[in-house]
Amino acid sequence: MGSQEVLGQAARLASSGLLMQVLFRLITFVLNAFILRFLSKEIVGVVNVRLTLLYSTTIFLAREAFRRACLSGGAQQDWSQTLNLVWLTVPLGVFWSLFLGWVWLQLLEVPDPDVIPHYRTGVVLFGLSAVVELLGEPFWVLAQAHMFIKLKVITESLSVILKSVLTAFLVLWVPHWGLYIFSLAQLFYTTILVLCYVIYFTKLLSSPESTKQQTLPVSRITDLLPSITRSRNFVNWKEAKLTWSFFKQSFLKQILTEGERYMMTFLNILNFGDQGVYDIVNNLGSLVARLIFQPIEESFYIFFAKVLEREKHATLQKQEDIAVAAMVLESLLKLALLAGLTITVFGFAYSQLALDIYGGAMLSSGSGPVLLRSYCLYVLLLAINGVTECFTFAAMSKEEVDRYNVTMLALSSSFLVLSCILTHWCGSVGFILANCFNMGIRITQSLFFIHRYYRESPYRPLAGLYLSPVLLGVFALSGGITGVSEVLLCCEQGWPARLAHVAVGAFCLGMTLGIACLTETKLVHFLRTQLGMSRLTDKTT
Template structure:
């Protein structure tokens, strides 16, 4: 499969993932606003910080390394060995769920049962839901490797929507159930997600249509663990790469969820403050996650398929290297412009957004300062997502191992910085520590990308430079909206607030106009790939 064809599939996957993320985040956005009217901040804090951390850590440590290693292989591979390797995620998930569940029950502070009832049940069920989700991992990897876009969209959408509906109904009818509500909803979510994949492959493998997908399996039993003809149970090259990624995943999880680990294990914030922080954190990351999570996931697959890990850029097909450089350059520019827009306009509209979303509970305390700081963090988050997407797809096993050592040092430094800054300036310290973390990770990835392309004629990192006109537009917009906030928001009534929104809309429109005039290469890339996603596009 050529680079351009893989690019078209990745663009289609990213665009569908973008719509999916919009749906997810809007549902979560509305659901959180609804829950705040019926449940206490303490329950929100326990669910969104502690129990979700238990679930996400168990799942991440059990599967992330396997996903990265098994999606990196070429077309010529023994899929039976790959599927055997993927089934190891289930016993790993059982181990992590039991081990972490014991820590959550025995080591951590147990909340007051009068305020947060049924904590023990919540720990058990969230751990069980992690294991249930891992049962679908071989199906997920096979679907991703063959770009089954429609399957991912339907499975994720259906499971999230049904979970949200169940949560809302239980909160409305049985609010005294406390953590029972979220435990049942989480287990229901993972069960529906896995069931969608199982039913899809059961139907596909039993039909004549399966032949046109060139699937490496012909019946459902082929997806189960089995001994291959070579009597080797695993592809040991993939297994070694998985181990390298596992060491990296362990460190990356600490960096990704670092503030939640600090909150959970060091008790620097009470459960109510944790709930407010998580709400602001979700609101702050809304646009970034909507745009960049599907891009990172989809274009990691693109880079992993186009680039060969063990070869330098000059030793690979130059057509593929050129396509990868163009894609990386465009994605970096998109990340930079989106991140800057969120930073510039988010600073002046944080208080208004929180006041509309959660009322005085969020807008009168530390919420606005949290969201303003987070708006800058989003810029770093966006750039880091793209740079690591390329870096992890292009690194050799030896380079992944070397990167792990630097990640170890960064993990220790991040936790120390987070603890010190939180003691010094409260919950804002978590976001400042995350900014420190992201800046270091970006510098690591930029150094790798520069070295990777330094012997080739391609310079994708040049996209991180802005034209003077565009830089001036961002600075001017930031100044105008800041003055508008001082004189129009948020204590002067709804007409003043609407005027403040109108000022921001005009500034944003003017900035986007300058983007269209000065960034013709990016506009061409977006039009080409969006067009390709429509035309190539009958979803698999």
């Protein structure tokens, strides 16, 4: 498969993932606003911080490293060995689920059952749901590697929609069930997710069309199960070693990604109610980042992993592939920078209004607006880091991954220390500031790697981080205008003044985007090209 074809499929995967994330986040957005009017913020805090942390930690530690290693295989990949390796996520998930469940029940503070009922059952069911989801991991890896885009979109969309409907129904009719509601909904979600993948592959592999096309490395559903043969090893040891390197890295990355939740859970820095408010603001602040940046990062990691060969310097690889990778990286960096700056500049003036509309005075008063404004700055760093790390992790050799783990260890330690200091100094905002610091260090590490990687080639993808002075001036002007508008029109002046404030922001945003289209013509051409390629790929499939 040529680099241009892989690029077209990655663009299609990113655009489909973007639509899927829009659907997910809109549903979650509406659901959270609905829940806030029926349940206490203490229950929301326990579910969204403590129980979700148990689930995400189990899932992340059990499968993240396997995904990165198994999706990096080349054309000569032995899929029977790869699938054997992926199935190891299940016993690993059982181990982490049991161990972390014991920690959550025996070592952490148990909430008051009168305020938050059924906590123990919630821990058991959230841990079980993580194991259930891992049962579908071999199907997911095979689907991702062969760009089964519609399968992912339909499966995850259906699961999220059904989970949301069940949650809303239970909240409306049996709100006294407490954590039972979210625990049953989470288990239902993972079960539907796995069943969709199993049913799809069962029907696909049993149809005569699939056997004629020979598009998959397996011919029947039983080929996806673990297999032992005397002629070769159970797993590919090169992939296994790479998995171990990514596992060490994943453990540290998880601390950085969910660091504030770990501190709230283990150190009791905030009570359950404050944790609920922080998590709601955190989810609202990261809404656009997850909508745009996460599908781009996931899709283009696959692109870079397929186009670039590990263990090889840029000068030793196919120059066509290196050129395409450099062009894509430069454009993605420019896109991430522009999107991040837009969120930072306009988010500052509209944070309080957004919180007031979403959750009322509970969110818009107190520390809520300051939290959201701080998060807008964090989103800018998050956007750039997502692009730089998706290239870095796809191009690094095993030895470089191991060296990077040392850096991640230092970052994890510094994050914990810095979070403690900043939280005692400025409250929950300290979590976001500590995240900004660590994200800046991670970006710096990735930029150094990219610079060294392309140093001896004629390509300079880091040029994507430069913007024209005119565009920077427009951003500064828009920030000033919307800031004055917030002081004069929002948020105690009533709805006519609020609508005027929104109109000012819309005008400034339109002006900024117009100047961006005029000054960043190279990025506009890239986006148009990839949109056309994704449509062409969609028609051919």
